[in-house]
Amino acid sequence: MKVNRYEKAAAGAVALMLVAFAAIFFYAPTDWLQGAVQRIFYLHVSSAIAAYGCFTVVLLGGLVFLRNESYAADRWARAGALVGVIFTTVTLVMGSLWAKKVWGQFWVWDARLTSTLVLWIIYAGYLLVRRLAEPGRQAARIGALVGIFGFVDVPVVHFSVTWWVTQHPGPVIVNDALPPEMLATFLFTMFCTIVFAAVLVVIRYRIETLRDAKQVLVEPAKVVSARQPEPVP
Amino acid sequence: MSYLVIAYAFAVALLGGFLIWSLRTLRDLDRR
Numbered sequence: 001m002k003v004n005r006y007e008k009a010a011a012g013a014v015a016l017m018l019v020a021f022a023a024i025f026f027y028a029p030t031d032w033l034q035g036a037v038q039r040i041f042y043l044h045v046s047s048a049i050a051a052y053g054c055f056t057v058v059l060l061g062g063l064v065f066l067r068n069e070s071y072a073a074d075r076w077a078r079a080g081a082l083v084g085v086i087f088t089t090v091t092l093v094m095g096s097l098w099a100k101k102v103w104g105q106f107w108v109w110d111a112r113l114t115s116t117l118v119l120w121i122i123y124a125g126y127l128l129v130r131r132l133a134e135p136g137r138q139a140a141r142i143g144a145l146v147g148i149f150g151f152v153d154v155p156v157v158h159f160s161v162t163w164w165v166t167q168h169p170g171p172v173i174v175n176d177a178l179p180p181e182m183l184a185t186f187l188f189t190m191f192c193t194i195v196f197a198a199v200l201v202v203i204r205y206r207i208e209t210l211r212d213a214k215q216v217l218v219e220p221a222k223v224v225s226a227r228q229p230e231p232v233p
Numbered sequence: 234m235s236y237l238v239i240a241y242a243f244a245v246a247l248l249g250g251f252l253i254w255s256l257r258t259l260r261d262l263d264r265r
Contacts, residue, residue, distance in 0.1 A: 006259055010252055017248075021241070040240045047244070086251050090244045097240040196248070203255045210262040 006203050013192075013199040020192040028185040040098040042186055046193035047090040048116075052154055054084030054197060055123065059151040062144030074140040075212065077147050079204035081126045083197055088120045103167065111160040112168035119157055122150035135215055 003011075024042045031038035061077025064070050095113070096106040107113060126146045133139035161170045172178055178186065 004260075004263070007256055010256055014249075014252070037237045039237055043241070043244055086247065090247060093243050093247075094240040097236045097243075101236045200252060200255065203252075203259060207255065207259050207262060210259070214262070214265075 006206060009199045010203065013196040016192040017196055020189040023185045023188055027181065029179065029181050031182075034102055037098060037101045040094050042189040043193065044091055044094040044098060045186065046190040047087045047094070048157075049190055050193045050197035051084045051087035051091060051119075052158070053194060054080040054087060054201060055119075055147075055151055055154055056080075057201060058084065058123070058126070058147040062147035065140055065144045066148075069137070071140065071212065072209075074143065075205055075208040076201075077143060078130055078208050079201045081123050081130075081147065082204055083200045085120060085123045085127060086200075087193075087197060088116065088123070092116060092120060108167050110166040110168055111164040112157065112166050115153060115157045115160050119150075119153045122146070122153055126150060135212075 020042075024039050028039065028042070030036055057080030058077045061073045061075075061080060064073035065077065092113075095116075099108070100106045126143060129146060130139060130143050133142060160166060161168055173183070173186070
């Protein structure tokens with residue numbers, strides 16, 4: 001069986017993630033206050049940042065589509081939305097498990113958690129629209145608008161901890177709140193997670209390209225068969 | 234400790250499963 005370049009890239013991304021996990025569990029020191037559960041932080045925050053990146057791809061894809069009607073840009077947007085929703089799911093679930101341990105409950109309706117849930121709903125809605133709508137120009141235009149207006153929630157999520165009083169902790173990186181080993185582990189995990197997300201987006205883009213190509217091949221055949229004249233008796 | 238294990242097990246299952254599913258879909262589309 002021949003290994004294609006997407007599978008090679010995926011293997012490289014998985015290898016990087018395994019090194020990141022080794023750093024999280026064997027290099028990073030245990031937090032003196034929270035204990036081992038604080039290690040959730042590394043992938044929880046990295047996944048959120050990877051999701052921001054994916055939703056930026058959706059934003060740019062939408063803007064380029066509306067400007068140039070580039071279907072390649074639309075495919076990048078579709079790929080970014082799906083991968084972004086996956087990473088937002090990881091962020092939400094890992095965060096809820098961490099919250100249960102340190103706050104005693106899985107969920108609180110504070111600004112950070114609520115805006116992140118809204119972000120997930122917006123892009124899940126985007127995927128639903130793209131799945132239900134007949135593929136073509138109209139669906140791509142609606143998708144572009146949802147992707148562009150949905151992106152407004154990304155800065156809301158990011159700055160929610162500084163704009164409002166939240167139970168979720170504020171920024172720890174910019175406030176120099178991490179010891180050097182934790183900071184190094186976090187930066188390395190973030191790098192590996194972004195590479196992993198980028199590889200996933202590229203793979204999904206290739207899938208969307210092949211699906212669109214098949215759509216073009218199938219659609220004219222449908223039209224031809226529909227327009228075939230009825231046999232003359 | 235158990236919350237930490239569940240959190241990472243979930244992340245690995247979701248991200249790994251999504252990667253494998255995507256690669257299989259790609260292979261199927263390439264083959265057709």
